[in-house]
Amino acid sequence: xxxxxxxxxxxxxxxxxxxxxxxxxxxxxxxxxxxxxxxxxxxxxxxxxxxxxxxxxxxxxxxxxxxxxxxxxxxxxxxxxxxxxxxxxxxxxxxxxxxxxxxxxxxxxxxxxxxxxxxxxxxxxxxxxxxxxxxxxxxxxxxxxxxxxxxxxxxxxxxxxxxxxxxxxxxxxxxxxxxxxxxxxxxxxxxxxxxxxxxxxxxxxxxx
Numbered sequence: 001x002x003x004x005x006x007x008x009x010x011x012x013x014x015x016x017x018x019x020x021x022x023x024x025x026x027x028x029x030x031x032x033x034x035x036x037x038x039x040x041x042x043x044x045x046x047x048x049x050x051x052x053x054x055x056x057x058x059x060x061x062x063x064x065x066x067x068x069x070x071x072x073x074x075x076x077x078x079x080x081x082x083x084x085x086x087x088x089x090x091x092x093x094x095x096x097x098x099x100x101x102x103x104x105x106x107x108x109x110x111x112x113x114x115x116x117x118x119x120x121x122x123x124x125x126x127x128x129x130x131x132x133x134x135x136x137x138x139x140x141x142x143x144x145x146x147x148x149x150x151x152x153x154x155x156x157x158x159x160x161x162x163x164x165x166x167x168x169x170x171x172x173x174x175x176x177x178x179x180x181x182x183x184x185x186x187x188x189x190x191x192x193x194x195x196x197x198x199x200x201x202x203x204x205x206x207x208x
Contacts, residue, residue: 003067010058029075035133036079050078080148083130120170128163131156
């Protein structure tokens with residue numbers, strides 16, 4: 001079945017087509033949810049919510065642009081909504097203070113696999129994890145992140161700085177480094193990077 005036919009049948013609420021859609025995109029969409037959730041169980045819950053939104057709003061997909069990109073945007077927005085619903089507070093540190101506390105150059109060795117990066121990201125405090133994912137992995141601007149999370153651009157920048165510093169320290173303890181790196185050019189390419197178990201560019205963490 002072609003993608004166009006799959007979408008057409010899903011718009012008609014065909015149960016078999018909906019099931020096939022879930023099977024085809026479960027892995028990539030769960031990968032997104034895993035980056036935002038604290039556990040696999042929470043990620044699965046977020047994915048279920050995202051799939052319900054996909055099924056109910058699929059008529060809004062015009063057929064222009066990437067269908068998978070459309071699915072991923074809904075999933076990201078669902079993960080963000082879930083975070084805002086369950087989050088009690090954000091961190092509100094001064095950007096200047098964080099910059100003054102920044103560590104010097106750090107060197108890593110050996111290989112750092114995607115699973116190590118993902119596990120480390122999941123260990124970040126909630127606010128840090130959300131901003132790092134949206135900015136470094138999804139490619140959103142601080143202005144967009146501020147609008148999505150209901151925070152200021154300054155807070156978004158602060159959380160990114162603190163997230164990178166914490167990730168750097170955590171990865172230093174692993175004492176590992178990619179043998180090679182890849183350039184992440186778009187939001188969609190980021191997800192294929194994780195799902196294909198390839199190495200992620202360490203500059204995403206060390207970038208100033």
